[in-house]
Amino acid sequence: xxxxxxxxPVSLIFGGVAVVGMAVAMVGAxxxxxxxxxxxxxxxxAFVFATQMLNxxxxxxxxxxxxxxxxxxxxxxxWVGALCVGIVLAVQALVFADGGxxxxxxxxxxxxxxxxxxxxxxxxxxxxxxxxxxxxxxAVCFIAAFVNTVVASAGFVLEFALGGDAAFSLGAVAGSVLxxxxxxxxxxxxxxxxxxxxxxxxxPDLVHLLRGTATPLELRDSPVTxxxxxx
Amino acid sequence: MTxxxxxxxxxxxxxxxxxxxxxxALSYFADSDPDGLDTATLEGCEVVETDAGEELVGDCVARxxxxxxxxxxxxxxxxxxxxxxxxxxxxxLGVLATLVVAGGLFWLLRRRSPSxxx
Numbered sequence: 001x002x003x004x005x006x007x008x009p010v011s012l013i014f015g016g017v018a019v020v021g022m023a024v025a026m027v028g029a030x031x032x033x034x035x036x037x038x039x040x041x042x043x044x045x046a047f048v049f050a051t052q053m054l055n056x057x058x059x060x061x062x063x064x065x066x067x068x069x070x071x072x073x074x075x076x077x078x079w080v081g082a083l084c085v086g087i088v089l090a091v092q093a094l095v096f097a098d099g100g101x102x103x104x105x106x107x108x109x110x111x112x113x114x115x116x117x118x119x120x121x122x123x124x125x126x127x128x129x130x131x132x133x134x135x136x137x138x139a140v141c142f143i144a145a146f147v148n149t150v151v152a153s154a155g156f157v158l159e160f161a162l163g164g165d166a167a168f169s170l171g172a173v174a175g176s177v178l179x180x181x182x183x184x185x186x187x188x189x190x191x192x193x194x195x196x197x198x199x200x201x202x203x204p205d206l207v208h209l210l211r212g213t214a215t216p217l218e219l220r221d222s223p224v225t226x227x228x229x230x231x
Numbered sequence: 232m233t234x235x236x237x238x239x240x241x242x243x244x245x246x247x248x249x250x251x252x253x254x255x256a257l258s259y260f261a262d263s264d265p266d267g268l269d270t271a272t273l274e275g276c277e278v279v280e281t282d283a284g285e286e287l288v289g290d291c292v293a294r295x296x297x298x299x300x301x302x303x304x305x306x307x308x309x310x311x312x313x314x315x316x317x318x319x320x321x322x323x324l325g326v327l328a329t330l331v332v333a334g335g336l337f338w339l340l341r342r343r344s345p346s347x348x349x
Contacts, residue, residue, distance in 0.1 A: 001268055001272075002293075002296035002297070002299065003296065003299070003300070004295045004296040005272060005292060005295055005296055026340065029340055030340050030341075030342060031342070033337050033341035033342060034342050035341065036239065037337075037341070038334070038337040038338045038340070038341040039334060039337075039338070040246075041334075041337045042330050042333045042334025042335075042337050042338070043243060043246045043247055043250065043330065043334070045329050045330070045333030045334075046250045046326045046329045046330040046333065046334075047246065047250040047253075048329075049254070049325050049326055050250040050251070050253040050258075050322065050326050051250075053253070053254055053261055053318075053322050053325075054253060054257055054258065054260075054261050055261040055262040055263070055264070055266060056261075056262055057262045057264065058267065061264050061270075062264055062270045063261075063262035063263070063264040063266050064267050065266060080337065083333070083336065083337075084333060087329060087332055087336070088329055090332075091325060091328055091329050091332065092325075093301075094301070095304070095306050095325065096304075096306050096307060096308065096309055096325060097299040097300075097301040097302045097304055097306075097307035097308060098308065100297075100299060100300075101299075101300050153267070153268070165295050168292050172274070173271060173272075176270070176271035176274055177267070177268060177271045180267035180270060180271060181267050183267070184266075184267050199246075202242055202245075203239075203242050206242070
């Protein structure tokens with residue numbers, strides 16, 4: 001969101017929420033980062049930045065783009081995922097003048113904290129389905145991403161209720177924001193399912209949600225075929 | 232380097248190429264219509280093109296929105312110096328900047344495995 005939609009005190013409060021949230025995420029992220037997952041996480045952040053540029057049409061004259069919270073959390077875990085989205089939002093606001101500066105805290109709260117939490121909680125809840133097979137994984141990605149988008153947009157509604165221009169009807173704003181983000185959530189779901197599906201085909205060991213279930217790397221890279229057997 | 236390591240590097244390289252192609256080339260095909268949040272905050276207004284740029288006529292939430300404090304920055308709005316023929320260049324720079332910042336932070340935060348110690 002741009003600057004000016006939410007008043008200064010509420011912007012400040014959510015700035016504080018964002019700082020605390022990012023700090024907590026940094027502590028939690030340490031557990032999930034190692035020599036293999038750290039570069040993966042950097043690439044996930046870069047991929048989310050790239051994909052956020054791809055606005056897709058949802059209605060005549062209305063577009064939407066990926067938020068990326070569920071995608072990042074499913075691939076690299078919720079703590080690292082929150083940092084990925086937070087860094088993307090900071091780069092967008094500071095380098096590309098996209099998303100306000102005083103609104104950065106609210107934007108991080110919505111997309112990096114609330115969206116990631118909602119998306120990952122959904123994915124975790126449905127994990128048994130995700131580990132059952134490819135169709136299950138894609139379905140879980142779609143649903144988690146949809147929930148991530150709609151709940152993140154509800155974060156905006158909350159901030160608008162607390163610090164928005166009271167001359168406008170909250171119900172009307174909430175209705176269009178949530179309604180449009182249900183449509184955007186479908187696009188988010190498709191992109192998330194495609195991306196996680198592609199990573200899971202190539203390197204299931206790099207999908208955080210599948211940790212502990214993926215075929216060990218050694219089996220993929222050096223298949224042991226007994227001599228004389230017909231494959 | 233073990234075979235597994237090489238596979239991992241190949242995967243990472245491929246992932247990076249995908250991100251760069253999306254930001255550098257596919258970004259030209261992005262829908263330029265306002266996104267969901269902008270559409271919701273523009274409800275009640277009409278966007279009118281004037282000599283001074285776009286102006287909002289009517290009554291809508293977005294009239295409270297100010298210009299971005301950094302709207303004069305060289306890469307503002309994913310263009311280069313205001314020229315959106317260079318969206319792909321801006322996108323590639325953004326991908327690289329994100330990769331450096333995020334990758335650098337994650338590399339510093341990572342648990343050092345015994346095998347990674349020299």
